[in-house]
Amino acid sequence: xxxxxxxxxxxxxxxxxxxxxxxxxxxxxxxxxxxxxxxxxxxxxxxxxxxxxxxxxxxxxxxxxxxxxxxxxxxxxxxxxxxxxxxxxxxxxxxxxxxxxxxxxxxxxxxxxxxxxxxxxxxxxxxxxxxxxxxxxxxxxxxxxxxxxxxxxxxxxxxxxxxxxxxxxxxxxxxxxxxxxxxxxxxxxxxxxxxxxxxxxxxxxxxxxxxxxxxxxxxxxxxxxxxxxxxxxxxxxxxxxxxxxxxxxxxxxxxxxxxxxxxxxxxxxxxxxxxxxxxxxxxxxxxxxxxxxxxxxxxxxxxxxxxxx
Amino acid sequence: xxxxxxxxxxxxxxxxxxxxxxxxxxxxxxxxxxxxxxxxxxxxxxxxxxxxxxxxxxxxxxxxxxxxxxxxxxxxxxxxxxxxxxxxxxxxxxxxxxxxxxxxxxxxxxxxxxxxxxxxxxxxxxxxxxxxxxxxxxxxxxxxxxxxxxxxxxxxxxxxxxxxxxxxxxxxxxxxxxxxxxxxxxxxxxxxxxxxxxxxxxxxxxxxxxxxxxxxxxxxxxxxxxxxxxxxxxxxxxxxxxxxxxxxxxxxxxxxxxxxxxxxxxxxxxxxxxxxxxxxxxxxxxxxx
Numbered sequence: 001x002x003x004x005x006x007x008x009x010x011x012x013x014x015x016x017x018x019x020x021x022x023x024x025x026x027x028x029x030x031x032x033x034x035x036x037x038x039x040x041x042x043x044x045x046x047x048x049x050x051x052x053x054x055x056x057x058x059x060x061x062x063x064x065x066x067x068x069x070x071x072x073x074x075x076x077x078x079x080x081x082x083x084x085x086x087x088x089x090x091x092x093x094x095x096x097x098x099x100x101x102x103x104x105x106x107x108x109x110x111x112x113x114x115x116x117x118x119x120x121x122x123x124x125x126x127x128x129x130x131x132x133x134x135x136x137x138x139x140x141x142x143x144x145x146x147x148x149x150x151x152x153x154x155x156x157x158x159x160x161x162x163x164x165x166x167x168x169x170x171x172x173x174x175x176x177x178x179x180x181x182x183x184x185x186x187x188x189x190x191x192x193x194x195x196x197x198x199x200x201x202x203x204x205x206x207x208x209x210x211x212x213x214x215x216x217x218x219x220x221x222x223x224x225x226x227x228x229x230x231x232x233x234x235x236x237x238x239x240x241x242x243x244x245x246x247x248x249x250x251x252x253x254x255x256x257x258x259x260x261x262x263x264x265x266x267x268x269x270x271x272x273x274x275x276x277x278x279x280x281x282x283x284x285x286x287x288x289x290x291x292x293x294x295x296x297x298x299x300x301x302x303x304x305x306x307x308x309x
Numbered sequence: 310x311x312x313x314x315x316x317x318x319x320x321x322x323x324x325x326x327x328x329x330x331x332x333x334x335x336x337x338x339x340x341x342x343x344x345x346x347x348x349x350x351x352x353x354x355x356x357x358x359x360x361x362x363x364x365x366x367x368x369x370x371x372x373x374x375x376x377x378x379x380x381x382x383x384x385x386x387x388x389x390x391x392x393x394x395x396x397x398x399x400x401x402x403x404x405x406x407x408x409x410x411x412x413x414x415x416x417x418x419x420x421x422x423x424x425x426x427x428x429x430x431x432x433x434x435x436x437x438x439x440x441x442x443x444x445x446x447x448x449x450x451x452x453x454x455x456x457x458x459x460x461x462x463x464x465x466x467x468x469x470x471x472x473x474x475x476x477x478x479x480x481x482x483x484x485x486x487x488x489x490x491x492x493x494x495x496x497x498x499x500x501x502x503x504x505x506x507x508x509x510x511x512x513x514x515x516x517x518x519x520x521x522x523x524x525x526x527x528x529x530x531x532x533x534x535x536x537x538x539x540x541x542x543x544x545x546x547x548x549x550x551x552x553x554x555x556x557x558x559x560x561x562x563x564x565x566x567x568x569x570x571x572x573x574x575x576x577x578x579x580x581x582x583x584x585x586x587x588x589x590x591x592x593x594x595x596x597x598x
Contacts, residue, residue: 022500023421030412030431030475033468038434041445048444055451102338105331112332118584119339122346125580125587129529130547131569134554135349138562145348148364178342182591189592238438241531245551264440269536274444281440288438 048278055272066279077280079255080263087169087259088236091176096228099180103187104217117188124181132175133245137162140171162246165256172257175242183228190224191217222303230295237288240265260284353567376571379564383552385541387568390549397459397534397545398527404466405474405523406516412469413478414504418490434472447536461537462530466523474519477593481515482508518590521583525576546572 024031049066051059070077106116126132139145142160150158161167194217202212218225240261243251251258251266264284268277347366353375354368380387415421416428450461469475485508493503509516531547538544544552550572553565580587 019419019500020421023415023419023424026411026415026419026500026504027421027427029408029467030469031427033408033465033470034430034434036449037446037465037468037470038437038442041442041449042437044445044448045441045443055448102335105334105338110328110331110335116335116339117588118580120342121588121591122577122580123342125525125576126573127526127529128531129573129576130531130550131572134550134565134569135345137554138566139345145345145364152364178345185588185591186594234436234438238440244531245554248555261440268444268447274448278444281438281443284438285441288436292436 045278045281048275049282050279051275053273053275053278055274059275062275066276067283070276070279070283076255076258076263080251080258080260083169083251083256083258084237084260087173087176087239088233090170090173091236092229092232094173094177095180095232096183096225098177099183099228100187100221100225102180103184103191107188107191117185120184121181124179127179128239128241130241130245133242136171136175136242137246163253165252165254168247168253168256172239172242172246176236176239183232186224186228187221190221194220219304223305226295226299226303230292233291233295234288237261237284349566350570353563353570355563357561357563375563375567379553379561379567382561382564382568383541383549383556385544385549387546387549387571389542390544390546393459393543394528394545394547397462398524400459400463401466401527402520402523404463405469405471406520408467408469409471409474409519410478410509410512410516411504413475413482414500414508416475417479417482418503418508419500431472431475434470435476443536450537456537457539457543459538459543462527462533471523473594474523477519477590478512478515480593481512485511514586514589517583518586518593521579521586522590525579525587528575 048059050061050063052062052065053059102120106113106120110116123132140161141163144161146161147158150156159167161171198216198220199212202216207215238261239259243257243259243262244265247253247257247262249262249266251262260280261284264277264280267273267280344366348364351366351368352363354371354373355363356369356372356374412431416424416431446461447456450456455461455464489507489511490503493507498506529547530545531551534545534548535551538548541549541552550565550568553568557565
């Protein structure tokens with residue numbers, strides 16, 4: 001009652017106060033969850049990163065030893081970084097290229113567009129599921145489907161792609177690229193917002209399709225493209241299940257599929273080096289943070305939003 | 310000629326040849342995309358010896374032997390794993406929809422001090438890789454005796470830890486006309502009744518989207534159960550599949566494919582039923598992101 005009257009006399013300030021209590025009540029689950037499961041653990045893992053901790057005895061402060069060891073002596077750390085970056089640098093551009101190409105092929109006035117969209121999206125629906133990793137393991141093994149097809153088409157006997165360290169990582173890249181459905185749908189939504197008149201005007205002026213792509217489609221799609229790059233990059237850093245299932249949890253053969261996350265998992269839950277794993281987690285956080293910041297800075301030069309013009 | 314037909318076609322009518330070329334490309338593409346899945350389905354009906362030599366998508370007969378053998382191949386039957394997976398997924402759906410909609414309502418509609426800072430914090434958690442919180446969370450759950458129960462997988466969801474859904478709902482709630490709230494307020498409705506009787510009933514699409522994605526992601530999740538569940542009787546379907554791979558190696562592909570097919574069957578069912586919501590949800594996450 002009182003609040004209502006106050007609101008009428010000085011609307012802005014007192015209404016603010018009125019909704020404080022309900023605001024915090026509605027927010028209570030989130031605030032509790034944030035403190036218990038996000039902020040608390042994040043700070044705790046920063047602390048643990050400077051300790052030696054095996055779960056059995058209390059954490060033991062060792063200063064920056066975890067980081068010195070990681071950067072100067074830990075070959076597997078550097079290898080995991082290399083594997084992750086090779087994977088990411090191949091997977092993200094290829095996935096986005098397929099996503100954009102297929103989105104453009106099914107954009108505008110093609111019959112059955114919705115059906116195609118659904119069919120191409122199906123693999124992405126299955127995400128990092130174990131079932132798909134199991135299937136992949138069969139497809140790319142020595143007598144798997146891929147080699148059967150190669151034999152049938154070209155008469156060549158292919159190697160066992162998953163047990164050869166030279167090729168094993170690429171089978172995971174193919175798996176990820178196969179699941180290009182999400183960025184494809186996002187591209188499609190973006191393409192549908194580009195006014196058709198732009199293309200009409202351009203073609204009257206004699207612009208080729210190639211030119212229209214570079215001068216109209218790509219610039220107007222830049223915000224969507226940027227979102228896809230950032231999002232897919234973060235996802236690629238987090239990839240875990242396919243590598244785990246296909247390599248039987250080892251990241252093998254000879255660590256060729258040892259993703260950063262897989263290495264972190266092994267350190268934490270196979271060797272119970274919780275302090276070291278926390279340090280690895282924080283290094284990952286910093287790497288992702290730096291990559292995201294850099295892409296935001298770079299985006300100033302190539303991404304322009306509608307309302308900025 | 311086909312130059313006029315492709316994507317972003319030139320204003321005038323696309324040529325027939327161009328349209329056919331696009332259809333050919335799209336059909337060939339979808340066949341290639343779906344072949345591995347269809348082959349897995351077909352192979353799950355083939356006798357063990359016939360799987361590798363056979364690229365065909367038509368099994369010789371619809372013999373359910375692999376399904377029956379696979380279902381009971383581990384010491385605990387897949388009925389149990391299905392129930393475990395289903396229970397976790399349903400609880401996560403309930404938790405996410407309840408807690409995230411409460412939070413999103415506060416962000417979208419209530420004005421309270423510190424709201425902007427809290428919103429910024431919430432957005433930051435979207436970017437945070439779960440690895441950073443993983444180990445302290447594990448230690449916490451270990452200390453309160455929750456390891457090898459489903460609680461670590463479920464309880465946090467009741468505290469709105471999935472910021473993505475909050476974000477999705479805030480976007481949606483903001484799009485609802487404020488006049489409705491104002492009118493209800495004049496009629497003497499408090500925030501709770503506005504949330505319960507006005508906002509929620511109008512927000513079925515976004516609530517359904519959140520529920521569907523919660524279910525799909527939880528159903529597929531491997532990492533969480535891998536860390537928190539130890540006893541085979543508590544395994545989810547993905548964990549059971551992994552145990553199946555480890556125990557049979559490469560000797561029982563037919564059964565393995567049968568169980569893999571069953572593992573992803575609910576996902577397909579969801580897609581058939583809720584295709585529109587799923588696709589719109591994906592598109593929404595990318596626009597205005």
